Amino acid sequence: MKRVALTVMLGLLASAHAQKVQVPVPIGVALAQTSNTALLGQEQVIGAKLAEKHINAHGGINGTPIKLVFQDAAGDENSAINAFQNLITKANVVAIVGPTLSQQAFAADPIAERAKVPVVGPSNTAKGIPQIGDYITRVSAPVAVVAPNAIKQALKIDPKIKKVAVLYAQNDAFSTSETGTFQDAAKAQGLNIATVQKFQTTDTDFTTQVTAVLNSGADLVIISGLAADGGNLVKQLRQLGYKGLIVGGNGLNTSNIFPVCQQYCDGVIIAQAYSPAQPSAANQLFVKEYRAQYKKDPPQFAAQAYAGVQVVADALRALDHQKKLSQWNLDDLRTALNKQILAGKYNTPLGEVRFDKEGEVLQKDFYVAQIKMQDAKNGSFVYLK
Numbered sequence: 001m002k003r004v005a006l007t008v009m010l011g012l013l014a015s016a017h018a019q020k021v022q023v024p025v026p027i028g029v030a031l032a033q034t035s036n037t038a039l040l041g042q043e044q045v046i047g048a049k050l051a052e053k054h055i056n057a058h059g060g061i062n063g064t065p066i067k068l069v070f071q072d073a074a075g076d077e078n079s080a081i082n083a084f085q086n087l088i089t090k091a092n093v094v095a096i097v098g099p100t101l102s103q104q105a106f107a108a109d110p111i112a113e114r115a116k117v118p119v120v121g122p123s124n125t126a127k128g129i130p131q132i133g134d135y136i137t138r139v140s141a142p143v144a145v146v147a148p149n150a151i152k153q154a155l156k157i158d159p160k161i162k163k164v165a166v167l168y169a170q171n172d173a174f175s176t177s178e179t180g181t182f183q184d185a186a187k188a189q190g191l192n193i194a195t196v197q198k199f200q201t202t203d204t205d206f207t208t209q210v211t212a213v214l215n216s217g218a219d220l221v222i223i224s225g226l227a228a229d230g231g232n233l234v235k236q237l238r239q240l241g242y243k244g245l246i247v248g249g250n251g252l253n254t255s256n257i258f259p260v261c262q263q264y265c266d267g268v269i270i271a272q273a274y275s276p277a278q279p280s281a282a283n284q285l286f287v288k289e290y291r292a293q294y295k296k297d298p299p300q301f302a303a304q305a306y307a308g309v310q311v312v313a314d315a316l317r318a319l320d321h322q323k324k325l326s327q328w329n330l331d332d333l334r335t336a337l338n339k340q341i342l343a344g345k346y347n348t349p350l351g352e353v354r355f356d357k358e359g360e361v362l363q364k365d366f367y368v369a370q371i372k373m374q375d376a377k378n379g380s381f382v383y384l385k
Contacts, residue, residue, distance in 0.1 A: 037075030231260025
């Protein structure tokens with residue numbers, strides 16, 4: 001019999017006939033710990049670890065602890081693919097929470113689908129993610145639901161807005177999906193798209209794009225990119241003289257952009273699928289635990305990763321009531337777990353969430369925040385009504 005060492009805590013035994021799930025139960029986490037995407041992934045890692053700590057402190061899976069197995073999915077497709085392959089074939093996880101980017105999900109999720117391993121996407125908001133396959137769900141609300149709220153809020157702040165400049169990272173699947181939603185929402189509000197500018201997530205000089213924005217006469221700028229490039233774009237827009245409102249997409253929805261765009265972050269409007277003020281008991285407990293450790297309010301990416309781990313754990317708990325997890329064949333458990341994830345209702349920091357038959361998250365509460373900077377490095381998201 002081939003044994004997986006207990007010291008690596010993979011929690012599995014392999015025999016000639018079948019693999020049985022032992023303790024602790026391994027859940028894969030494939031997030032961006034390095035690369036320019038790490039500004040988002042690092043927040044997700046924190047959220048996932050807080051969920052693991054909380055779940056195990058409250059009895060785990062009916063007395064059985066969980067063990068998160070982390071793989072660095074970085075910010076590219078190949079890294080995500082490698083992370084998924086390692087988690088599925090080496091770590092023998094029961095499910096995967098990840099990856100960070102939608103573009104990575106389109107590349108890596110099909111691997112899990114073919115292996116019949118459940119995936120819960122914590123931040124994959126592009127159109128078409130749940131449709132990748134039967135084993136793919138997400139706790140991240142689709143951009144089509146969230147993004148229009150930011151434009152409506154901008155119009156409440158400045159009803160005179162008429163012209164919009166749109167900028168997006170053309171090499172990122174999420175950004176290209178999000179910008180389409182933003183443009184449709186702007187047109188639906190009667191706004192004129194004055195210019196559309198493309199950039200790369202690796203760019204640092206945006207002089208050409210900013211010049212086009214200034215020449216267009218736009219009084220609203222909408223940016224779809226990631227934290228590093230998006231933050232630099234905001235900074236250069238302000239430095240070169242743009243005075244109007246700026247709406248940032250979900251990739252800018254992190255306090256890690258504060259040191260990037262510094263005082264120029266002030267005033268950026270971002271629609272969100274999470275608020276620390278969400279009144280559910282699950283969220284208030286999460287906020288308390290996060291504040292105790294990090295001395296600040298939790299961001300959306302941490303809350304979504306926490307929710308992703310919680311969904312898997314809650315579904316495992318329901319299955320364990322039917323039959324102890326240690327008695328399951330691993331392949332059968334993965335299949336049963338996927339069905340249970342889709343069938344359940346979950347009280348998470350995001351509020352109550354559940355899934356439709358395709359794995360799309362069904363969530364009630366959404367928010368819009370505006371960045372308020374205290375100084376060149378420190379700021380906060382102030383939630384608007």
